[in-house]
Amino acid sequence: MRLRFASALALGSVLALALAACSPATKGGPGNANGGGGQGQGGDGAGASQDQGGTDLGIGGMDTGTTSFQECAKATEAASTLPLHMFVAIDKSGSMADNDKWSKAKAAFVDFFQSPDNQSSKISVALRFWPDGGCNDVSCDVNACGVPQVDLGDLSDPAQVQKLTQLYNAKSPGGNTPMFAALGGAAKWGIENAQQGEGATATVIVFVTDGEPHGCNEDIGAIAQNAADAWATAKVATFAVGLAGSNEGDMQAIATAGNSTKPFLIGNGDAQAELAAALKEIQKTTLACVFAMPEPTGSDPIDPKQVNLSYTPANATPIAIGQVTDPSQCGAAGGWGWYYDDPENPHVIQLCPDLCDNVQKYEGGKIEVILGCETKPA
DSSP states (O other): OOOOOOOOOOTTOEEEEEEEOSOOOOSOBOOOTTTOOBOSTTOOOTTOOOOBTTBOOSOTTOOOOOHHHHHHEEEEEEOOBOOEEEEEEEEOOGGGGGGGHHHHHHHHHHHHHHOHHHHTTTEEEEEEEESBTTBSTTTOOHHHHTSOSEEEEETTOHHHHHHHHHHHHHOOOOSOBOHHHHHHHHHHHHHHHHHHHTTSSEEEEEEEESSOOBSSOOOHHHHHHHHHHHHHHHOOEEEEEEOTTSOHHHHHHHHHHTTOOSOEEOOSSSHHHHHHHHHHHHHHHHHTTEEEOOOOSSSSOOOTTSEEEEEEOTTSOOEEEOBOSSGGGTTTTTTOOEEESSSSSOOEEEEOHHHHHHHTTSTTOEEEEEESSOOOBO
């Protein structure tokens, strides 16, 4: 999988695909009533601030003209997010019995597995407890730790939900904390799964622990390197979830290496609710700004060089978003742009991080992918 992980897009945002068959007209178009106009043939729509409820979106000078794309559009269709494949690696060391952490974590995960929302969201989960079986602090067997005890399966399948729940109910705390082997196994699974998906799925690791390394390689740099390898090799993000007793610095090192920016730190208070919120945030964050390329509706293939994006904030004027060649160019575009996972054979359309961060602040926005018009550069 080649997709870049980014921050969350607001849940209220809608993606639509505008199927088109012509080239765009000149730039320019009407601005927002709050931000001024950008009309002019060949102009860049300068002056639009797209103020929403008194908050400036920070896009002054950006092209807000999308009428040329509307002239090309022939039809629209709702687009679905990428399928999410999640490897959940849960610490069951003896300290998980303290302060009712085990039962609270179990309740949060079982609720996540059984949630009707998740069962309709194309989420698949593979589950592995550690230390358990051959994944322990004696063998330190990364291969064993990379074999899920419940294979990957869709949460829409009642049989899969039952397997996940039954396995959790059958386990109890005990043993040490062989973090290196556990995360190494999770990374191995994540890389293999992502590469099999060829970019058409989002694969993540959810790594849960309540302690510091005890057994196997205890160097946090070496442990975090497993997460770094998963990201560098297959763009698999690692989300570090630290329950009470975990080392915040260790969790931060894993999150940073795994490209999830910061860990989820769960206290002893309302641990069940906090963990449930973390799981929901992981789901939202992973999928929010990454979208699958649309499938051709007829015999004609989709030309990657004839794709455009526009973003319409709630109650505001559409903004034409230009394409950058790769993630490293997002900064040069002021952070507002989009790119493919693979320009020659794209599976994924990805928003630049700053655009994603900005869009998530507002409910009710809409993103449209316009096909058939020559791609507008950022």
